[in-house]
Amino acid sequence: MTTSFVRSLGEQAGVQLNPLVDNSEMPASGNADQSFAIAMRATRGRIDKAFAVDGSNFYKRLGYGETLRANALNEAWVQVFEALNNGTYSAAVSRLVGPDAKNNWMTLKFDQVEGGVTFAVADGDPTDYDIAVKHLECFNDGITLSIHADENRQNGSLAANDYVTLVLSDPKGIKLYEFSGSLTEGSKDDSGNSDYLPDVIESLTNNVEVKVSTKLSVATSSDAYGFDENGESSWVTSSVLSYFSEGAVGNYTTETYVNAREQLEKTQIEYRYIASGGSKAPGLLAQLITLSFNTNRQFRFDVPGELTPEQAIAFIESINPYGAKASHLIHAYWAPLKTNDPSGVNGKSYIGTSGLNIGLACGRNAAKNAKGFAPKNYPVAGRMFPVTRSGIVQTYTPSGAELSQLAAAKINPVIYESYETGGLYVFLDSLTCAPVKNSLRKLIAVAEMSTSVDDAVTGTAKMFLQLPMSQAVKRMNGWMKKYLEGAQSAEWIVPSEDAAMSGGAFKFEIKPNATRPYDQMDVKYWVHYDGTARQIFATQTLTK
Numbered sequence: 020m021t022t023s024f025v026r027s028l029g030e031q032a033g034v035q036l037n038p039l040v041d042n043s044e045m046p047a048s049g050n051a052d053q054s055f056a057i058a059m060r061a062t063r064g065r066i067d068k069a070f071a072v073d074g075s076n077f078y079k080r081l082g083y084g085e086t087l088r089a090n091a092l093n094e095a096w097v098q099v100f101e102a103l104n105n106g107t108y109s110a111a112v113s114r115l116v117g118p119d120a121k122n123n124w125m126t127l128k129f130d131q132v133e134g135g136v137t138f139a140v141a142d143g144d145p146t147d148y149d150i151a152v153k154h155l156e157c158f159n160d161g162i163t164l165s166i167h168a169d170e171n172r173q174n175g176s177l178a179a180n181d182y183v184t185l186v187l188s189d190p191k192g193i194k195l196y197e198f199s200g201s202l203t204e205g206s207k208d209d210s211g212n213s214d215y216l217p218d219v220i221e222s223l224t225n226n227v228e229v230k231v232s233t234k235l236s237v238a239t240s241s242d243a244y245g246f247d248e249n250g251e252s253s254w255v256t257s258s259v260l261s262y263f264s265e266g267a268v269g270n271y272t273t274e275t276y277v278n279a280r281e282q283l284e285k286t287q288i289e290y291r292y293i294a295s296g297g298s299k300a301p302g303l304l305a306q307l308i309t310l311s312f313n314t315n316r317q318f319r320f321d322v323p324g325e326l327t328p329e330q331a332i333a334f335i336e337s338i339n340p341y342g343a344k345a346s347h348l349i350h351a352y353w354a355p356l357k358t359n360d361p362s363g364v365n366g367k368s369y370i371g372t373s374g375l376n377i378g379l380a381c382g383r384n385a386a387k388n389a390k391g392f393a394p395k396n397y398p399v400a401g402r403m404f405p406v407t408r409s410g411i412v413q414t415y416t417p418s419g420a421e422l423s424q425l426a427a428a429k430i431n432p433v434i435y436e437s438y439e440t441g442g443l444y445v446f447l448d449s450l451t452c453a454p455v456k457n458s459l460r461k462l463i464a465v466a467e468m469s470t471s472v473d474d475a476v477t478g479t480a481k482m483f484l485q486l487p488m489s490q491a492v493k494r495m496n497g498w499m500k501k502y503l504e505g506a507q508s509a510e511w512i513v514p515s516e517d518a519a520m521s522g523g524a525f526k527f528e529i530k531p532n533a534t535r536p537y538d539q540m541d542v543k544y545w546v547h548y549d550g551t552a553r554q555i556f557a558t559q560t561l562t563k
Contacts (some may be wrong), residue, residue: 059095095296098374106382117266138257295320354433392509398449436455515547
């Protein structure tokens with residue numbers, strides 16, 4: 020085939036076609052504002068880094084859950100389950116384990132005489148093995164290993180085979196992984212790619228590691244070779260191998276919590292909310308508050324529902340979110356409700372509602388308008404977002420004075436409320452923990468919108484790094500105008516009465532820095548967010 024162009028034209032006559040120039044790219048938020056982060060105890064999950072969980076892999080990644088009677092830390096599992104079933108796209112999980120947690124290698128050894136296969140769990144680095152397997156997803160309930168080698172016919176006779184299939188399954192028999200590869204280092208497939216089993220596994224997943232001893236093959240006499248007497252493939256399967264110990268549950272140190280916070284800071288998994296999972300641990304709550312500030316993400320936590328209003332206020336004061344650097348990002352919920360467990364693991368229990376609130380917020384955020392703005396000016400509160408659990412029993416009904424005290428303490432009650440259309444259990448209020456009385460910072464809806472604007476501005480500005488200064492200023496100006504106009508059309512921002520705003524809802528200023536104009540650009544923006552109708556005063560006047 021001939022073409023009418025060349026890619027590189029020398030001195031000859033002709034047409035050079037240069038690479039496509041794409042100036043159409045625009046920032047996209049993706050599913051980040053439909054996801055949250057959590058540090059939690061679970062019965063499954065990696066311990067070396069944060070990992071993603073969604074509705075399709077929930078049980079595989081986090082296990083099947085345990086009762087709150089066994090350990091109160093199991094509430095986090097229930098809250099993640101509920102959030103994923105009420106609008107959350109995915110969760111970034113940092114798994115909490117004791118300092119004595121241990122993930123051991125599992126080994127397989129072929130008996131070349133008797134034909135059997137011996138499975139074991141090594142204590143420390145394995146030394147006596149043919150194949151060693153490390154499963155980094157750390158199942159408390161263990162896994163099983165299965166091995167098989169197909170028949171290998173050479174010159175009409177059966178011969179040993181160094182090509183095997185390895186299967187990892189959970190205790191219920193659900194297949195987790197299946198890998199096929201050679202046990203001979205340097206082996207290649209027909210396309211010239213390595214089919215050495217450790218290389219095959221490394222190319223397919225980072226959740227499993229395998230080591231193979233040298234000069235290994237499966238003998239024709241092995242129970243894992245060829246076919247059995249029924250003509251079925253011969254597999255050898257281990258019993259359930261208990262290779263992982265999570266250590267002392269709840270014996271978590273400050274280092275444990277700091278490590279969890281750092282995992283969630285460093286992860287490449289995107290999220291816009293942080294959940295407490297019902298934790299009452301001051302050390303963990305302190306680290307999640309720090310995470311909230313470092314990432315500019317909203318942190319929502321539970322005040323235990325079994326507490327009275329007076330005790331609830333004492334609880335939140337002991338945490339002191341008001342003194343945090345970004346207290347408007349911190350939101351507290353108190354639900355004096357015993358409800359049926361949405362996951363079905365427990366009976367009627369006190370289960371925090373901050374995870375449900377995040378799930379509903381994520382579901383709301385999925386409904387974006389044509390310009391990409393979700394209705395974040397509608398807080399997850401009131402009758403539009405009722406508590407969706409069954410079997411609810413309210414165990415404490417606060418008085419008007421107590422509700423006022425809770426609001427002053429920045430605690431959002433989750434209780435029964437009557438409406439003209441009927442009664443509902445709802446998130447009664449939408450206050451942040453900002454220690455202010457008459458400021459937009461006190462409103463959760465404003466925290467939602469302002470963090471979204473900050474994310475959009477900083478994410479877009481990062482795209483213009485390393486451009487010529489004039490181009491960076493020009494492009495940032497064009498984007499900022501269009502974006503803030505979109506925010507106004509979505510009714511996130513409304514005209515301000517501040518004289519400096521000249522009746523506008525926003526203004527911005529983008530220019531090279533006055534003292535370092537060659538490599539620093541300043542982006543400043545002023546916005547006036549719409550408020551939330553928390554209180555309504557009605558007056559009827561009789562006239563003559």
